[in-house]
Amino acid sequence: MNRPVVVGVDGSPSSLVAAEHAARAAVLRSRPLHLVHGYLHPLGFGVPINPYDVGVPAPTEKAQKMLEDAAAEIVGRHRGLAVEVRQVAGGPGATLVEESRRAELVVVGSRGLGGFAGLLLGSVGTQVAAHAQCPVLVVRPAEEPIPVAGPVLVGVDGSEAAELAVGYAADEAARRSAELILVHVPPSDGSQRMPDEVAETQAAAHAESAELLATAAAAVGGSHPGLAVEGRVVRAAKAEQALIEASAEAALVVVGSRGRGGFAGMLLGSVSQALVQHARCPVLVAHPYGHAR
Incomplete structure (x- = not known):
């Protein structure tokens, strides 16, 4: 099974930096890269206008263009890297946790759209870091150059x-x-x-x-x-x-x-x-x- 490197992308600067980290990780591992957008989010793409509409909204052209533009930039920097984009009808955190079941690595940014300034790691990153079924790369600090040297x-x-x-x-x-x-x-x-x-x-x-x-x-x-x-x-x-x-x-x-000393109910230790x-x-x-x- 050729597990991909998966990164959540919502168009925020933090997620685009995370996508570049994910691309480099995919190249190092000789794995494909999947850009995934879970679009059922109150401050993200694809929100139904009628709050009482129980139907699941369809993927949007705006989000698709955002993903395709991000993919094109990555391919331009990493020739030969196989990149796939996909919109998923789900919350971004739950979507990435589900994707992690079939992934080599999941990459998340420090904070995405709707992130609060006081939270150094947004709710999506926290959820994925705690519950993923594969290794998780948390890209922080946000929006800083990728470290290329160092142990x-x-x-x-x-x-x-x-x-x-x-x-x-x-x-x-x-x-x-x-x-x-x-x-x-x-x-x-x-x-x-x-x-x-x-x-x-x-x-x-x-x-x-x-x-x-x-x-x-x-x-x-x-x-x-x-x-x-x-x-x-x-x-x-x-x-x-x-x-x-x-x-x-x-x-x-x-x-x-x-x-050591971790409690069973705590998925991440202190x-x-x-x-x-x-x-x-x-x-x-x-x-x-x-x-x-």
């Missing part, structure tokens, strides 16, 4: 979600011929201890951090021999803040859908949520692939 950054905490994220991060670093940086942020210890207890605790934490990074690096070396890998231990009060700061030097940061909202580079949320239908 791929991933957090390591020993959880199953982090292991998946490390694998995806290694794949991305290999595609980009970039360095992979493994970051571990040990839990902070705010308790009052005697000096000898502090030294003992710090030694144990250092050993655990070294073991986590060594295990992750060995896994990467086995799957991607020759890939440049660096392990870093970063001490901070909060893991999310350390990773947000580290993201300033990265071309991409990869996060698991849920790390660290992942913080990064998709505040990271200083694009964020790849490492969802496992679901079953195509």
Whole structure:
């Protein structure tokens, strides 16, 4: 199955930047690109004039032209890339979640049409990042040039979600011929201890951090021999803040859908949520692939 790279496009500047990111991702993966517009949205295209009309509105020529213009610009920059455009009768978030069942990657912008200035990631991006059935690339900050240099950054905490994220991060670093940086942020210890207890605790934490990074690096070396890998231990009060700061030097940061201490009802852990909202580079949320239908 030749899964495509799928990107939601609504004509907003943020979505058009996301489409260019998606095109580059499709080229790196040798996959087709699908530009998808879910047009049942109160502030988008295809809204019925009569609010009591229970019929589903048809796709519009305006939205089709928007999609075709975006596709033409992408093909002009990426010769040979297969691009398909499609309007879907559904809300943009639900449409992209459904598309993710058959996608290699879903790409969303930070904020689309109708986005509120106070929300750093719009409701559509939040919905897709949490519920997609494949990896999701969140393009942020919005409307900034695509980073072409810099390492791929991933957090390591020993959880199953982090292991998946490390694998995806290694794949991305290999595609980009970039360095992979493994970051571990040990839990902070705010308790009052005697000096000898502090030294003992710090030694144990250092050993655990070294073991986590060594295990992750060995896994990467086995799957991607020759890939440049660096392990870093970063001490901070909060893991999310350390990773947000580290993201300033990265071309991409990869996060698991849920790390240690995640609750089953929370599809994105607190660290992942913080990064998709505040990271200083694009964020790849490492969802496992679901079953195509």
